[in-house]
Amino acid sequence: MGDDALSAGAVARRLGVAVTTLRTWHRRYGLGPSRHVPGQHRRYTAQDLDRLEVMLRLTSQGVAPAEAAAWARRSTSSAGFASSSAGSASSPAGLAPLLAGSAPLLTGSAPSPAPSPASPAPSPAGPGGGGQAIPLGPAVPAARGFARAAMRLDAPVMRTILERAVGDWGVVRAWDDVAVPVLVGIGERYQATQRFVEVEHLISRCISEVLGAVPRPRAASPARVLLAAADEEQHTLPLEALAAALAQAGVPTRMLGGRVPPPALDDAITRTGPAAVVLWSQIGETGDAAQLARVREHPHPPLLVAAGGPGWRPRLPAGVAQLTTLAEAVELVCAAVR
Numbered sequence: 001m002g003d004d005a006l007s008a009g010a011v012a013r014r015l016g017v018a019v020t021t022l023r024t025w026h027r028r029y030g031l032g033p034s035r036h037v038p039g040q041h042r043r044y045t046a047q048d049l050d051r052l053e054v055m056l057r058l059t060s061q062g063v064a065p066a067e068a069a070a071w072a073r074r075s076t077s078s079a080g081f082a083s084s085s086a087g088s089a090s091s092p093a094g095l096a097p098l099l100a101g102s103a104p105l106l107t108g109s110a111p112s113p114a115p116s117p118a119s120p121a122p123s124p125a126g127p128g129g130g131g132q133a134i135p136l137g138p139a140v141p142a143a144r145g146f147a148r149a150a151m152r153l154d155a156p157v158m159r160t161i162l163e164r165a166v167g168d169w170g171v172v173r174a175w176d177d178v179a180v181p182v183l184v185g186i187g188e189r190y191q192a193t194q195r196f197v198e199v200e201h202l203i204s205r206c207i208s209e210v211l212g213a214v215p216r217p218r219a220a221s222p223a224r225v226l227l228a229a230a231d232e233e234q235h236t237l238p239l240e241a242l243a244a245a246l247a248q249a250g251v252p253t254r255m256l257g258g259r260v261p262p263p264a265l266d267d268a269i270t271r272t273g274p275a276a277v278v279l280w281s282q283i284g285e286t287g288d289a290a291q292l293a294r295v296r297e298h299p300h301p302p303l304l305v306a307a308g309g310p311g312w313r314p315r316l317p318a319g320v321a322q323l324t325t326l327a328e329a330v331e332l333v334c335a336a337v338r
C-alpha cells in the first residue's frame with residue numbers, strides 16, 4: 001500500500017465499524033496498524049486491512065473475537081494466504097466457507113484454530129466483554145455475535161448480523177433465535193446493574209430498522225390487519241416482528257405502533273374495517289383487558305381479536321385469542337384474512 005496506508009478513521013469508515021472497535025481489536029488481539037512513519041500516527045497497510053476484514057466477517061458470524069483474531073492473523077501471516085491489494089483475503093482451505101459468507105450461523109460449528117503463542121489472551125472482564133457481557137444461555141452464534149456487537153455499540157455489525165439472519169432464515173427464526181435472546185438478556189442485564197440503557201436502545205433501534213426494511217407486499221387491496229400496542233404501551237418490537245413476518249407471508253398490515261388510546265383504536269377500526277386486530281401489552285400497567293373487550297364490542301368487530309404479550313390482566317375476555325409465539329400469530333392472522 002506504501003503511501004496509501006490508511007488512518008484509523010479511514011479504516012473505520014471503510015469497514016463500517018467504530019474507531020473504538022478498531023482500538024479494542026488492536027489492544028486485545030494485536031490487529032493494529034503496522035506502518036510506522038516517524039512523528040505520525042501509525043497507519044494501516046493493505047495487509048492490516050485484510051486482517052481486519054477477516055476479523056469483521058467472522059465476528060459478524062458469531063465467531064468469538066479471540067478465535068476470529070487468530071484466524072485473521074493466520075490469514076495473512078503465512079505465505080500463500082496473503083491477499084492482493086483488492087482488499088479481500090484469499091483464504092486457507094478451512095477458512096474459505098466462512099469468508100464466502102456461508103458460515104454456519106445456526107449450528108455454531110466455527111473452526112477453533114489454535115491461537116498463535118504471540119496472540120494476547122482476550123481480556124476476561126473488560127468493558128464490553130466478559131463480566132459485562134449480555135447473558136444469553138444457549139444461543140446460536142449469530143445471537144452471540146449480535147450481543148457482543150451491541151456491547152461495543154457497533155450498529156453496522158449488529159445490523160449486518162440481523163439482516164443475514166433474516167435473509168437466511170426468515171423473520172420468524174431470526175426474531176426467535178437472535179433478537180429475543182438478546183432482548184431478554186439485555187433486560188436482565190439492566191435489571192441487575194441499572195446500566196446499559198444505551199445498549200438496550202441501540203438493540204431496539206437496530207432490530208426496528210432491520211424488521212422495517214423487510215419488503216412489504218404490494219397489495220392490490222388495503223391491509224386488513226391492524227396492529228397496535230395498548231394504551232401507554234411503548235414496547236412495540238414484537239408487533240414489528242409480526243408485521244415483517246406477515247409481509248414475508250404476503251400479508252400486508254397497518255401498524256399503529258406504540259401507545260394507542262382505546263378511542264383512537266375504535267376510530268381506526270371504524271375507518272379501516274380490519275379482519276384481524278392484534279393488540280400488544282408487555283407490562284401489567286398497560287394490560288387492562290377492558291381494551292380488548294372494547295374491540296370485541298365494536299359495532300363492526302373484526303373476525304379475529306388477538307392479544308399478544310405478557311401484560312394482559314386480569315384475564316382475556318371471551319372471544320379474544322391469546323397469541324403465545326410469533327409463528328402462531330402469523331398462522332392465526334393468515335387464517336383470518338385468507
Ligand code: B12
Pocket residue numbers: 179180181183184185186187188191200201204232233234235236237238239241242282283284286308309310323324325326329
Ligand atoms: C426493548 C425494551 C424496552 C424498549 C422498547 C422499545 C420498543 N420499540 O419496543 C423501551 C426502552 C421503550 C422500554 C421501556 C420500558 N420498559 Co422495557 N424492555 C425492553 C426489553 C429489553 C425487550 C422488550 C421486548 O421486545 N420483548 C419481547 C420479547 C423479547 O419478550 P417477551 O414478551 O417476554 O417474549 C415472550 C412472549 O411474549 C413470546 N413472544 C416473543 N415474541 C413474540 C412475538 C409475538 C407476536 C408473540 C405473539 C409472542 C412473542 O415469547 C417469549 C417467551 O414467552 C424488555 C426485556 C424483556 N425480557 O422483554 C424490557 C422490559 C419489558 N421493560 C421493562 C420496563 C420496566 C420498562 C419501563 C417501565 C422502564 C421505565 N422505567 O421507563 C418502560 C415501559 C414504558 C411503557 N409504558 O411501555 C421490564 C418490564 C418488567 C415488568 N414485567 O413489568 C422489562 C422486562 C425489563 C426488566 N427486566 O426489567 N423497554
